Structures are given as C-alpha cells and as structure tokens.
Amino acid sequence: MIAHYGYKDGSGDFFISIDTDKCTQCSDKPCLEACPEKIIELFTDDYDDEVVGIKASERNKIKYTCLTCKSTFGAGHAACIEACLLEAIEHSW
Amino acid sequence: MTEKNEFWRWEESRWKNPDLDWENAEVITLGVDVGSVSSQAVILCDGELFAYSNMRTGYDSSESALNAASWALEGTGLTLDDIHFKVGTGYGRVNVTFADRNITEIACHARGGNLMYGPTVRTILDMGGQDCKVIRCDERGKVVSFLMNDKCAAGTGRGIEVFTDLLGVPIGEVGQRSLRVEMEPEPVSSTCVVFAKSEAIGLLHAGWSTEKVLAAYCLATANRVVSLLERVGMVKDFAITGGIAKNVGVVSRIEKILGVSALEPKYDTQIAGAMGAALFAKALAEKKAKTG
Numbered sequence: 001m002i003a004h005y006g007y008k009d010g011s012g013d014f015f016i017s018i019d020t021d022k023c024t025q026c027s028d029k030p031c032l033e034a035c036p037e038k039i040i041e042l043f044t045d046d047y048d049d050e051v052v053g054i055k056a057s058e059r060n061k062i063k064y065t066c067l068t069c070k071s072t073f074g075a076g077h078a079a080c081i082e083a084c085l086l087e088a089i090e091h092s093w
Numbered sequence: 094m095t096e097k098n099e100f101w102r103w104e105e106s107r108w109k110n111p112d113l114d115w116e117n118a119e120v121i122t123l124g125v126d127v128g129s130v131s132s133q134a135v136i137l138c139d140g141e142l143f144a145y146s147n148m149r150t151g152y153d154s155s156e157s158a159l160n161a162a163s164w165a166l167e168g169t170g171l172t173l174d175d176i177h178f179k180v181g182t183g184y185g186r187v188n189v190t191f192a193d194r195n196i197t198e199i200a201c202h203a204r205g206g207n208l209m210y211g212p213t214v215r216t217i218l219d220m221g222g223q224d225c226k227v228i229r230c231d232e233r234g235k236v237v238s239f240l241m242n243d244k245c246a247a248g249t250g251r252g253i254e255v256f257t258d259l260l261g262v263p264i265g266e267v268g269q270r271s272l273r274v275e276m277e278p279e280p281v282s283s284t285c286v287v288f289a290k291s292e293a294i295g296l297l298h299a300g301w302s303t304e305k306v307l308a309a310y311c312l313a314t315a316n317r318v319v320s321l322l323e324r325v326g327m328v329k330d331f332a333i334t335g336g337i338a339k340n341v342g343v344v345s346r347i348e349k350i351l352g353v354s355a356l357e358p359k360y361d362t363q364i365a366g367a368m369g370a371a372l373f374a375k376a377l378a379e380k381k382a383k384t385g
C-alpha cells in the first residue's frame with residue numbers, strides 16, 4: 001500500500017509517501033531511529049501488517065517539522081529517505 | 094421548512110430493507126462511522142444491507158455513535174446485544190465505546206465502496222464533512238494507495254455549509270443552482286474557506302448572481318479535489334462517496350475535468366464507511382466463530 005501522509009494548501013503539496021508493502025519486509029525499520037524529529041511511528045495497520053507512518057498529530061505540519069532535516073540533507077534528500085534501503089519513502093517537495 | 098439560519102441543514106435519513114428478515118440471518122454485524130459532521134450506522138445480515146441511519150454528529154461523539162446505532166436498530170426488533178460483531182470507524186472511532194474493534198475510515202471506505210459500487214471500482218473519492226480522501230483499491234476492496242487531506246475545510250462538506258449560509262441557499266439546491274449559469278466563471282481563487290468566503294462576498298458586491306458565485310465555488314472545489322486525485326493517480330472505475338457526492342454541481346465538474354463518469358451509487362453515498370465497517374465486522378465475526 002502507498003500511504004500519502006501530509007497535505008495540500010495554498011503554499012503547495014507536502015506529502016511523505018511510504019510504500020508500506022516494503023515495510024513488512026524490513027526487519028530493522030531504520031527510518032524510526034533516523035528521524036531527528038521522531039515523527040515516524042510503528043503501528044499495525046488494518047490488514048494486520050506491521051508498518052510505519054507519520055504520526056497523526058504531525059501530518060498537517062510536516063512542511064515545518066521536516067524543514068531542518070531536509071535542508072541539512074539537501075534537495076530531494078532527508079534522513080528518512082537515506083535510512084530506507086528499500087527506497088520505500090518519497091517526498092513531494 | 095428550512096429555518097432562515099439553517100440553510101446548511103442536510104436531511105438525516107434511515108432505511109430498512111423490507112425484503113430481509115434478520116431472524117433468518119446467521120451473522121448480523123454493525124458498522125458505525127463517526128465523522129466530524131455526520132455519523133452513520135449500517136446493519137448487515139449475512140453481508141446484505143438490512144438497515145442504516147445517517148445523522149448529524151453532536152457535540153459528544155460517544156453519544157452520536159450510540160444515537161446512530163439506535164436509530165438504525167429502531168423498529169427492527171433487534172438490539173445491540175443481538176449483533177454478533179461491531180466495528181467503529183471514522184474520525185471519532187475511538188468513541189464508539191460499544192465496538193468490538195476500530196478500523197480506519199480509509200480501509201472501511203475501500204471495503205464499503207467495493208460493495209456499494211461493485212468490484213470494478215478502483216478509485217474512490219470520499220468528500221467528507223471535514224476531510225477529503227482519495228483511495229485506490231483492488232477488486233476485493235483492499236486499499237492499494239491512499240491520501241487524506243484534512244488540513245482545511247475547502248473542498249469538504251463544512252466548506253459548502255459556509256457557502257449555503259452566506260448565500261442563503263439550502264444545501265440540497267447548491268449543486269443544481271450552480272449549473273444555472275450560461276458560461277462557467279473562473280473558480281474562486283482561494284483554497285482556504287475563510288478567504289474564499291470573503292472572495293465570494295466581494296463577487297456578490299461586484300454584481301455576480303448567487304448562481305455564478307456557487308458555480309465558481311463548486312468549480313474551485315472540483316479543481317482542488319482533482320489535484321489530490323492526480324497525486325494518487327486516478328484509475329477507472331471511479332466513484333465518489335460522502336455528502337458532496339450528492340452535489341451535482343461539484344460531481345459534474347469533477348467528471349468534466351477528469352473526462353470520466355463516476356459510477357452510480359446503489360445506496361446513500363454517506364454510508365460507505367459504515368458499510369465497510371460492517372463488512373469488516375462480518376469477516377471478524379466469522380474468524381472469531383472459527384477460532385472460538
């Protein structure tokens with residue numbers, strides 16, 4: 001399943017997309033540790049798969065929360081993207 | 094008659110299947126969807142729609158969940174105790190205190206949409222009271238991809254309600270009246286409902302008719318949700334659920350922009366989530382019976 005977490009507003013599209021089918025094959029789940037803001041969480045989805053997602057309380061502010069991390073890693077990169085060896089994470093901005 | 098200050102008030106409804114007798118059913122399940130604006134309860138007998146209710150959510154979500162369930166049960170001879178499995182869903186799902194399990198509205202809409210529109214549906218656009226969801230699903234109603242936008246009220250039922258009050262047009266007439274324009278106006282430019290409201294006031298002062306302002310707002314709503322659909326990728330067959338699915342002004346504009354027709358719903362478009370919850374409840378009841 002591709003889960004798009006985030007929002008669209010007048011200033012643009014801010015979505016973090018996670019291919020959760022890959023998470024089911026990823027035993028260490030390094031994105032959890034890698035996220036400096038600790039906004040990625042582990043949970044069991046509706047189909048009983050253990051996957052990761054962006055915390056509900058954070059989804060509508062990722063433009064701001066992820067700003068420092070994204071600017072540290074440079075355009076198109078971020079701690080979560082770098083940590084995920086299965087290339088399950090994409091950002092829209 | 095609609096009160097002067099209640100143009101937003103949509104019609105609450107309930108229905109009972111005259112051809113089904115619950116006493117002949119092996120598995121009776123209940124799905125309750127508590128949204129921020131409306132709550133629904135669906136009762137299934139062996140997976141077939143037996144009864145439903147659709148009402149406004151009150152201040153207390155637990156009470157709203159119970160009210161919706163009670164209204165669906167009313168006059169059926171069934172009580173909550175007769176239900177084999179109950180699933181809560183929606184924004185207020187944790188407040189469905191009598192539920193055996195909670196399941197997200199994304200999974201429930203996909204499952205409910207599969208029953209409402211048939212197994213060919215692949216993309217469901219749910220335009221709810223305060224959020225908008227795009228869900229791609231497979232032929233069994235399992236989610237393949239989803240996006241939910243609840244950052245602001247634009248493109249949601251609440252956004253439309255603001256406009257009904259501003260323009261003094263009953264909510265059920267918004268869609269039809271928005272189509273009574275000779276030429277499609279520019280959409281309102283603001284994506285935020287507060288700014289869109291000020292913009293609409295400005296257009297009325299500039300001499301625009303109510304119909305033209307409604308057309309501009311419905312078009313802006315359609316444009317906005319189409320951009321969300323594009324992010325997930327629209328695959329046919331396409332269906333729309335939620336309260337705004339009843340607004341022909343928004344639906345016809347979405348269809349025109351996408352160049353596809355939305356499937357015709359078999360039931361009230363607002364009950365898709367509760368229906369999916371009741372279907373999950375059926376599967377869980379059967380699993381429970383097998384495993385003991």
Ligand code: SF4
Nearest residue numbers: 023026029031084088
């Ligand atoms: S590292 Fe990648 S595959 Fe592993 S859990 Fe995180 S997002 Fe999923």
Ligand code: SF4
Nearest residue numbers: 035066069078079080
């Ligand atoms: S971009 Fe950085 S802060 Fe944002 S979710 Fe990824 S790792 Fe966390």
